[in-house]
Amino acid sequence: MRKPNSSSKTRLSTNRNSSQKGKSGKSLSKPDTAPVLVLLNKPFNTLCQFTGEDGDSTLADYVKIKSVYPAGRLDKDSEGLLLLTNDGNFQHKISHPKFKMPKTYWVQVEGVPDDEAIGRLRQGVVLKDGKTKRANVQILESAAVESRIWERTPPIRQRQSIPTTWIELIIREGKNRQVRRMTAAVGHPTLRLIRVSIGPWKLANLLPGEYQVEPLG
Known part of the structure; x- marks a missing residue:
């Protein structure tokens, strides 16, 4: 993790695969029908869903990829890693307590x-x-x-x-x-x-x- 406008290269960890990266307001190329995994740093005060009431900050403000949904949840007042996917089986594996992730x-x-x-x-x-x-x-x-x-x-x-x-x-x-x-x-x-x-x-x-x-x- 790094602070905004920081030149530090220190990382908390390295993700397993090379990947595309996007920011709020910038759309990535659309994925095909193949299963994908989105790793999002969910901001504070953002709902863990794509729709909300007027004035609510939602995932739609940040994730510009269609047909992906959260695998698990993260409270509005919490921050950090949220996984989203278009693969229902993978979503279940991540979110269901029986898998003890x-x-x-x-x-x-x-x-x-x-x-x-x-x-x-x-x-x-x-x-x-x-x-x-x-x-x-x-x-x-x-x-x-x-x-x-x-x-x-x-x-x-x-x-x-x-x-x-x-x-x-x-x-x-x-x-x-x-x-x-x-x-x-x-x-x-x-x-x-x-x-x-x-x-x-x-x-x-x-x-x-x-x-x-x-x-x-």
């Missing part, structure tokens, strides 16, 4: 989680709709994360008297707003949430609104 998030939380809080996140947190499964969790170096991500508009609401912490959280299920509810349950509300990978597919250095197209075969 790992999803990696960088999460900025309020406060500094102690060992007990991290342990609870790893072991599973009891939510209203059941206990979450075991997760991989680690604290990240904030300066390193913030040097590799973009500024959010609007910025998070941060209280000067309370520090924030970035954590990496990897889950293999998809309860509604799960990550936010997990961190809140251990006393550290989520302030910002960025999904950086789904299985082997990485956000890499896509900026908000940018996408890549890869063949499926």
Whole structure:
């Protein structure tokens, strides 16, 4: 990932295949009937669908390819990697919990989680709709994360008297707003949430609104 107008070549990861790349307002050549995969960096405050009410930001504002649909979801107030495809079987494999596709998030939380809080996140947190499964969790170096991500508009609401912490959280299920509810349950509300990978597919250095197209075969 990189910041806008940055010349840095540092990448979070490298995607598996060479691919086309597009930006908001610029149309790529239309794919043929072959199955394709679109990797989008979904911006903050954008609905995870192609239609909405007047004034809503939707996927149609960014993805200029017809007949692709999200494989899974990402909340309006969350950012980062969203996969879209025109292959129904692949869409099911990515989105259905039974396939246990790992999803990696960088999460900025309020406060500094102690060992007990991290342990609870790893072991599973009891939510209203059941206990979450075991997760991989680690604290990240904030300066390193913030040097590799973009500024959010609007910025998070941060209280000067309370520090924030970035954590990496990897889950293999998809309860509604799960990550936010997990961190809140251990006393550290989520302030910002960025999904950086789904299985082997990485956000890499896509900026908000940018996408890549890869063949499926």
